[in-house]
Amino acid sequence: TGGVDHISIHHENEIAQSKGATGKIPSNYWMHCEFLLVNGGKMSKSLNNLYTLKDLGEKGYSPLDYRMFNFSSHYRNKINFTFEAMDAAKSALKRLKEGYRNHVQGNEIIEENILQDYENRFLQAINDDLNMPVAMSIVWEVIKNPNKSKQLAELLKKFDIVLGLKIDEEEQKVDLPKEILDLIEQRKQAREQKDWKKSDELRDLILTKGYIVKDSKEGMTVEKK
Secondary structure (H helix, E strand, C coil), rough: CEEEHHHHHHHHHHHHHHHHHHHHCCCCCEEEEEEEEECCCCCCCCCCCCHHHHHHHHHHCHHHHHHHCCCCCHHHHHHHHHHHHHHHHHHHHHHHHHHHHHHCCCCCCCCCCHHHHHHHHHHHHHCCCCCCHHHHHHHHHHHHCCCCCCHHHHHHHHHHHCCCCCCCCCCCCCCCCCCHHHHHHHHHHHCCCCHHHHHHHHHHHHHHHCEEEEECEEEEEEEEC
16 A cells, blocks of 8 residues: 555565565555645645644544545545535534434334345445445435434444444543633623623633534533634
């Protein structure tokens, strides 16, 4: 395996050396990844657009968010990294896990031929030179099935042996800094006093510090931006 830039420089050379030394080729299959672009251009230290997993973590993305991002393209095609794309991948992974949990709680019975069709098409995509976009389209078909079923949840877990997205694991809770906790408490008090203007101002202030506040009928949640 390697990048497409290794084909003529390294891999053809390795084949020639191995055949010359042993009379045999070193491998029957060679998999070459296309380049990762950043905002449509080359990624390099000189352009100051080289990001590590640690950098992404500091911006609120997990390694699995990045894995989800990569599944949007075939490894033989270029893929363009943007933080908008990472936001979409993070949101998609969250929806996928929610969809899995919905099936876990379901009680519908799914016919065996339907389950087998999902699995066959998923395996066909994986065996077609790791065609991840097609494989993920099958995953979303299962997620969106209106009949919520534990059988479908088990099928998704089976798919996840390949995907490695840990769909059955709960999201890790974010350890919030004291400054953010204090602002959240102030906002709670403002909402209890029905001071909606101050509540909105505090929400916006928390956002500038890298955290998103969401209100729902279950209460307030905070997640890293």
